[in-house]
Amino acid sequence: MEISFSPVEARIIGCLLEKEVTTPDQYPLTLNSLTTACNQKSNREPVMSLDEATVMDTLEGLKAKRFIQEVTGFGSRVTKYQHRFCNTEFSTFQFSEQVKGILCVLLLRGAQTAGEIRTRTNRLCSFADVKEAETVLASMAEDSKGPFVVKLPREPGKRDSRYMHLFSDEEVTQVSSTQSGVQTQLSEAGVHAGTEERLAYLEDEVASLREEIMELKDKIRELSE
Secondary structure, three states: OOOOOOHHHHHHHHHHHHHHHHOHHHOOEEHHHHHHHHOOOOOOOOOOOOOHHHHHHHHHHHHHOOOEEEEEEOOEEEEEEEEOOEOOOOOOEOOOHHHHHHHHHHHHHOOEEHHHHHHHOOOOOOOOOHHHHHHHHHHHHOOOOOOOEEEOOOOOOOOOOEEEEOOOHHHHHHHHHHHHHHHHHHHHOOOOHHHHHHHHHHHHHHHHHHHHHHHHHHHHHHHHO
């Protein structure tokens, strides 16, 4: 991607995308509201502690790149800010509700599994199940104007792969470095690929058995009623 947001830029864009949908009556956001949104302790990874001066400086940079628009009016003399990142008449990108929701949570929380993304986008869009989320993510990874996301190699001991957005070279580097470090530690500890595969297989089997048990419980409940 030609776009490369800094961590603070990604946080600001993610907050504006989120609040546009979840609190439309308060959008566009004032500098104070945007700073508060950036520093939220919930639905943010990592948690930041930005001051208004830092947010203001970052907004100026985003304005210069035409990702942010300053607006006045709306019954107030206070300057407010709205994004021009996507789905506006000035935007290059016109995303579906699902794609926009996915990008929002990835910008706010970094790399996540399809299951986590499905759960965390529930206020922004809806997915019938994890498979639908995976289908949308796959299309985003192959989009002609993108790719917008990448599926990361599954981490040792983890059942599902994570996805991350490609609007920040810095984040890509950090995730790659983290995964390399984990792989090195496991090698030094003498953990072999065969063991990892067996563990992953057993985790998948346990998950499948849990699903079957839940289905049986539902059927028994229906019969008892």
